[in-house]
Amino acid sequence: MPGGRKRPALIAGFSPFARSLIFLSAAAAAAASSGPSKPLPLPDDASTSKAAGTPREDNMPRPPSKRAKRAEPSSDEERSSGESEEESFSASESDGDDEGEQSSEELETVQADFAFFDPKPSDFHGVRLLLKTYLDSKPWDLTGFVDLILEQTTVGTVVKLADDEEEEGEGEGAGGNNTDDDLFGLISVLNLGRYAEQRCIKDLKDYLLSVCSDKDTKKQLKYLLEEKASSVGLLVCRRFVNFPYELVPKLYDALFDEVSWATEDEPTKELRDSFRFKHYLLVVRILERKTPAKHKAKHNKDDDEPVIYPKLEDEIFHELSSWSFTFPIRSEQSAQQEMKNYKEMGLVMAVKSEAIPKFRKKLEALLSE
Incomplete structure (x- = not known):
């Protein structure tokens, strides 16, 4: 990686050091939040059909629909799913030597079979929990934002345990047993022009412009948010x-493949064109060193890293971005002792669509090391 940045080792899906960077759980706050409102309507020509399930005119093979896809079983340390990768400083290394004294028998390992699914209304609370701090502590139309993601089933994925969907279906037949809190991840991309009149998108644009302090970068941001909005996709993961x-x-891969299919399979030209993105806009979080390290400690080089990415792919996006800017996070939680020299920052990046193939290759290579 350029700039001499290091990445945490990939152990059990997330290294102990990286786990210490995770921001404070939003679960407690979400428990007190209000339930879903009536879903916001999509444009009249919006399609809810699955791109992967639409017959193609060419002979190009297509993978099975997401409901038929299953990931390989994954071993992971058992811990609460109430902590998002971008939401918590609470974590493992704060216990120091006490944790090192734990025997291997005390760390229970579970096998989990994850699967990809289309988003649907019953996923509301799980998606809302993941997005609780997406725009820091700013009051905004989060409910409307969640509704847009759930209503766009053609492009977008939620990740659950493979058996959850079957159990949920049985529960609904027996009186409705909602398991959306078992959602582990989501990815989607929303066209900023298509949804420009939605209050949540207006709130998001106002927020991003308000936190961008550099005059030249602000002009570029405003250009994408206004004049080029119809070709800009807000990528949320x-x-x-x-x-x-x-x-x-x-x-x-699932997201970008679906974007490509949608440009061919959507029922109207307007919808097909809405997925022909020229830029992707990302709003993520990083950890930035408060002051440059004057002396590098040989026993703890991680503490000298200028920037740490809780989601490793964000470093690749940053590397490939046309422009970017950072801004302070107001709701920053108290850091653990070993992270006292770092502050939580928001990072906004613009990535051209032609850089996506390179991103996919770099991501695959990074995680195969």
Whole structure:
């Protein structure tokens, strides 16, 4: 990686050091939040058909629908799914020597079979939990934003345990047993022009412009948000800490493949064109060193890293971005002792669509090391 950045080792899907970077759980706050409102309507010509299930005129093979896809079983340390990769500083290394004294018998390992599914209304609470701190502590139309993601089933994926969907279907038949809190991750991309009149998108644009302090970068941001909005996709990917990292390339492959299919399979030209993105806009979080390290400690080089990416793929996006900017996070939680020299920052990036093939290759290579 350029700049001499290091990445945490990939152990059990997320290294102990990386786990110490995770931001504070949003679960408690979400428990007090209000339930879903009536879903916001999509444009009249919006399609709810699955691109992967639409017959193609060419002979190009297509993978099975997401409901038929299953990931390989993944071993992971058992821990709460209430902590998002971008939401918690609470974690493992704060216990120091006490944790090192734990015997291997005290760390229970479970096998989990994850599967990709189309988003649907019953996923509301799980998706809302993942997005709780997407725009920091700013009051905004989060409910409307969740509704847009759930209503766009043609492009977008939620990740659950493979058996959850079957059990949920049985529960609904027997009186409705909602298991959306078992959702482990989501990925989607929303056209900023198509949904420009939705209050949540207006709130998001206002927020991004308000936190961009550099005048030249702000002009570029405004250009994408207004004049070029119809060709800009807001890429949203959120996961809990126990999401296996070996599934991350598959998650992005699913998204970008669906975007490509949607440009061919959507029923109207307007919808097909709405997925012909020229730019992707990402809003993520990083950890930035408060002051440059004057002396590198040989025994703890991780503490000298200028920037740490809780989601490793965000470093690749940053590397490939046309422009980017950072901004302070107001709701930053108290860091653990070993992270006292770092501050939580928001990172906004613009990535051209032609850079996506390179991103996919780099991501696959990164996680295969």
